[in-house]
Amino acid sequence: MKLQFKHQPFQAEAAAAVCDVFRGQSLCAQAHRQGLGAAADRPLSLAGTGTGLCNQPLAPELTDARILKNLHAVQRRVGLPLSKALAGPGINLSVEMETGTGKTYTYVKTIYELNARYGWSRFIIVVPSVAVREGVYRSLQTTQEHFAGEYGRRLRFFIYNSDRLAQVDRFASDSAIQVMIINMQAFNSGRNQRIIDQRPDSFRGRRPIDVIAATRPILIIDEPQSVEGRQTRESLRKFNALFTLRYSATHREAYNMVYRLDALDAYNRHLVKRIAALGVTFTSSPAAGGFVYLEGVDLSRDRAPAARIGFEVKGASGIRTVVKQLRRKADLFAASNGLAEYADRYVVAEIDGRDSSVTFLNGLKLYAGQFSGGEERTALQRRVQIRETIRTHLRRERELYSRGVKVLSLFFIDEVSKYRLYDGDSGSGRSGEYAKMFEEEYVAVAEAFRREIDDPAYRAYLDGIDARETHQGYFSVDRRKGRQARFVEGKIDRKSRTSFDADAYDLIMRDKERLLSLDEPVRFLFSHSALREGWDNPNVFQICMLKPQTESEIRSRQEIGRGLRLCVNQEGERMDESVLGGAVQELNKLTLITDMEFGRFAEALQQGLAASLAGRPRMVEPGLFAGRLLTGTTGARVRVTRELADEICAALRKQGYVKDRVLTGSFFADRDRGAVRLGGSLQDLSAAVAQVLSGVYTPRAIPAENAHGGNVTARADPEKLQTEAFRSLWARVGPKSFYTVSFDTRELIGNVIQALDAHLQVTPVSVRTVYGEQATQLQSREQLLQGRAFRRRESRVQAAGPPAPGGVRYDLVGRLVEETGLTRTTAAAILQGIAPETFAMFRLNPEDFLLQASRLINREKAAAVVRHITYHRLDASYDAALFTNAVRRGRLGCTAVPAAHSISDYVICDTDRERAFAEALEASEAVRLYVRLPKSFFIPTPVGRYTPDWAIALRDRAGDPVYFVAETSGRAPQPQGVEAAKLQCARAHFAAVSGGEVMCGAVRDLDELLRIVG
Structure with missing residues (x-):
């Protein structure tokens, strides 16, 4: 297969943005000879560097002021903040491009454009690691014919190697477009640094760095946030660059940004795969290892x-x-x-x-x-992850087979021995733990899946692939003489945890096109977790992390980037929106299978995506449009003046798309339908204006018609906390208390034994899998930060099998004492009194036995003690600041209720009953004020902390204040067991701290509450 490359408008825009900064530079058809004042056609030796060519210097008229003016024109055109000055040492330009959108392709195109416009022909690509170096080299190889057909010229490129300095001579003397790829370790450390800075005899006594610097190269820094430490910056100055271009998805310092295609743009423009996540976690643990x-x-x-x-x-x-x-x-x-x-x-x-x-x-x-x-538990979890990866793979494969798309799945592991084991020097190797698991699970899952297939062609394809042939490892290879080639652990950088070995990258990239063919049986790839960047394959649809992960690793998105590119079919054609239309992100979906709980995983991933969006415009104002070049639906291009920008903003306000300079839900609803309308003379520019507005960072967009802007945050208003209504309510509800209690121990022991024998149930260890998907459209960085970019779609629990024996010794009596507050004597008496079959449940799952037994004991204890409990008011009270510290998020029409009579603009509810109750409170004339009590407010009880749902201030018929604390979340008409005991304790607490002014009870609705208070 041969990959096809399409002309992507955004990549051309990025290249043009860089080139336009140097508008005014004249074209020099050939590179200049080295030397000052020398004739262009006469060879000249400079300071022992030899004869060579150099990039044409910047024209005298291209002063810093002129370049800054050009830069501002570019920034206005693409909607970026204007640089106040040319930041950084020398001339530096930054391009931001999301992983998977073709960053390398873009800067290679920029090389050709700079040469075509201005004649510059000496370029150095600086990369942070061997991984990126090998990836760049491979990209130059695969795009060579594509660009040669477009520009009629070919690049001559090479990887800098201090043992092959003849290539440096050619870089300085050959008239072709020359590209040197160099990783920072090659000039910034150890032996290589000494050679590049010294005068080896093999290089005729010249310093390689002087020969390179004399060419006045253009530096292209790939991933500058990983390159430019203090020492590296000093080393880079030795290259004497004409100017420097920086390309990254996550710039640490963005010098003079000229183009940006960040995570939000990439997802909304359907340029990368949509992300889904499947979390595999234990719902309970044997805790025995x-x-x-x-x-x-x-x-x-x-x-x-x-x-x-x-x-x-x-x-x-x-x-x-x-x-x-x-x-x-x-x-x-x-x-x-x-x-x-x-x-x-x-x-x-x-x-x-x-x-x-x-x-x-x-x-x-x-x-x-x-x-x-925990080896047994970990092995089980990994097996389930492998199983779920195979299931997800087969489902995706069935969808895409008829479209000629080969589906690949990638497993990241942290030890080669988990995949392949070797016996002695001559051993051929055998399957490691994960390879065995895979083959066993593949056979079982594929056999069950075959029964669901109704496509004969796909069934034949699946039947023709053997479990042993469909997986392969991509690791470093040891090819020493006298022994058979074998996988080995590669060299890992201690700081970055990435691999130094070019061998492993070469192997996986060399097989890139072969792996895309349906004739190749390999569909599942095992790779080292250190191979995180520098390579990718567009048809990776599943990535399974068979290693513990940190949230920081997820936020870095390095492993995830291996599968973000849009897939290709058997002709090498990119399956993008031009081919698939509206189905592009449904079919291009990357599923991540992890051992982290789904919510934590999604939150960490979203935070990583959001980190790159901080620089977006926040407000809709004339400056957002002024200076831009907008293209209307008729093809006419309009330069936006300040007056036209004012008209556009006025039209947006009139249409209800903008309120107080913030986008509303009406805009998002119309944008997603392709129905944005400005009206009047601006109608032709509606689509172009909508595209500009899609790049605005909106902290909160409230919808008018649908749920796009319906995700809201409830925060207490500090001014409302100072009102007389709230201070009056809180003076009665906020005080703290302590309690005293006594009960009959013998009666309690008998009741507990009877309850345990009758009701104790212990849950065997099981595994939960939760699947969720990324939203089709991402509106803002806030959407990511608030966790609204992922939605749960499917969840299931499966038995994990019988527990393995463990060597942990339990102080069972002591643990019950900790959980229940009983004395050791009482706890021992209970354990001695229960039936043998009840006690036998302990071996099934010790931790769950303790958890469930403690709950039953506490329930019986509650029933015994609440009849004799007494509360006493303390001098301390809860600070009203606990409301400002409690931030809750919800969705309008689902969990969030707009509030006028509470202390925040919204009240977030957990159940339909709570939502109906809040809506009734809002509508009732009897309600002065109400608050949803946060979890940090609680009442101490003998059976655990208790937080009621609501605190409400009402007026009776005479207009006098009435205060009520309400519980509405229970499923039963009235609480039972421990919950009933907690409620009874709450009544005693509020009677003590308010002098009888606060009533407390469980109610089904507001009507019942009003009947209680009379």
């Missing part, structure tokens, strides 16, 4: 080293896995909230930054990337 994972060690100049350690934590709803930064003397038993698996001296004794290791008091030592304990 002392699971500990060392993610890495953090070093700092002024503090002791810290370790990022993954371990399990006991919460109210069960066991979950977390990664926390811990220092010496940290105790995992305490940090896990007392999980017995960490009771055996899991205390951090030493953190060693030299080898990135952590040693615990019990002798366990882990290196970065290693884990201990």
Whole structure:
């Protein structure tokens, strides 16, 4: 297969933006000879550098002021903020392009354009790593014929190597367009630095850097945020660049931005795949293996080293896995909230930054990337991830096979041995753990899937592929003499955690086109997690992370970028909007399968996407349009004057698209229907104006007709917290209390034993998979930050199988004491009294046994104690600031209710009953003020903390104030068990702290509340 390349308007726009900054530069048909004042046709030797050619200098009329003027014209045209001055050392221009949109293609096109317009022919591409270097080199190879057909010339390109300095001579002397690719390690460290800066005999006593600098090259920096440290910046000055171009998706410092195609633009213009996520997590844990994972060690100049350690934590709803930064003397038993698996001296004794290791008091030592304990659980989780990847792959394959699209899935692993094992030097290798899992799961899943296939052609395709032939590994290869070639661990950079080995990149990129053919049986790729950047394959539709992940890794989006490109068919044709129309993002969908809970994964990913959107315009005002060149539907191009910009803004306000300089939901609704209308003389520019507005960062867009702008944030208004109505309500509801209680212990023990034998149920360990998708359109950075860019679509729970035996010893009595507040004597009496079959449930799932038994005990304890509880008011009260600290988000028409009688503009509800109750409160003349109580407000009870739903100030028929605290969330007409006990305690609490002025109860609706208060 041969990949086809289309002329993409945005790539041409980016190239033109760079070239137009130098408008006024004359065209020089040939490169200048080196030398000052020398005849252009006479060879000249400069300071021992030899004879060579150089880029034509900038024309005298291209002063800084003229270049800045050109830059402003470009920035106005593309809608970017104007640079106040030419920032950075020398002339620097920045281009921002989202991963997967063809950044390398764009700057190669820019090279050709700069040569065609101005004759410049010496270019150096500076990259941060071997990975990117190999990717750039491969891109130059694959696009060579495409660009040669367009421009009638070919680039001559090479990778800088200090052992092949003859290539540097050709770079300086050949009249062709010369491109040198160099990674920063080649001139910034070790042996290579000494050679490039010294005068080796093999280079006729010249310094290579002098020969290169004399050509006045144009520098192109790929991923400058990863390149330009202090030392590298100093080294780059030695190249004596004519000017510098910077290309990245996430600039740290954007010098003189001339073009931007960020995450928001890329998704909304359907230029990259839509992202979906599938989280595979345990709904409960056997907690029987002392699971500990060392993610890495953090070093700092002024503090002791810290370790990022993954371990399990006991919460109210069960066991979950977390990664926390811990220092010496940290105790995992305490940090896990007392999980017995960490009771055996899991205390951090030493953190060693030299080898990135952590040693615990019990002798366990882990290196970065290693884990201990929980092997059975981890293996099970990885198996489910592999299974779900195969299922997702087959579903996507069935959809795309008839379109001639080959579907690929990628597994990222952190150890080669997990995929391939070798015995001795001559061993041919055998399947590792993950390869075995894959083949077993593939056979089972494919067999079940075949029964659902109704396409004979696809069935024949699936039947013709063997499980052993459809997966392959892409790792570094050891080809030493006397032994068979084998996969090996590559060299990893300690800082970036990326691979130094060109071999692995060459292998996976060399097979790129072959893998796209339906005749090639390999569909599942296993690769090292360090191969994160510098390569990609457009037909990767599933990426499975078979390794623990951090939220920072997800935000960096390096692994995800391997699959963002739009797919191609068997002719190498890109399946974009011109081919698929409106179905482009439904078919181009990248699913990420991870062991992280779906919500955390989606949130981390969205934060990473949002980080690149901070520089977007925020307000709709005339300056957004002034100076732009807009193209109307008739093809006419209009330069927007200040007066025309004022007219456009006035029309937007008139149409209801803008209010207080912020886009409304009406705009998003009409934009998605292609129905934006400005009316009058501006009608022809409606579509062009809509495209400009799609780039505006909108903190909150409230819809007029649909849910596009319906995601809202509820924040308390500080002014409303100062009103007399709120202060009066809070003076009665806000005070704190403590309680005293007594009960009959013997009666309690008997009731608890009876309850446990009758009602105790322990849940076996199971696995939850949650699938969600990215929204088709992303409106703003705020949409990402608020977690509204992903929606859950599917969730299911499957049994994990029988638990493996563990070696953890439990202080069962002690744990019950912790969870229930009973004495050890009482807890022991309960355990001795229950039936043997009840106690046998402990072995099924120890942690769940403790959790469920504690709940039943607390329920019985509640019933015993609430009859004798007494509350006493404290001098302390809850600060009203807890409302300003509580931020909740919801969707209009679903969970959010517009509020006039509360302390915020919206009230966020959890259930339909709560929403109906809030709407009734808003409509009632009897209600003065109401608040949704945050979780940080609670009443202490013997059976746990209790937070009611609402605090309400009403007026009775005589106009006197009435105060009521209401519970509305229960499913039953009245709370039962522990919830009933908590409510009874709440009544006693409010009676004590308000002197009887506050009533409390559970109500189904406002009518019932009004009947209670009379």
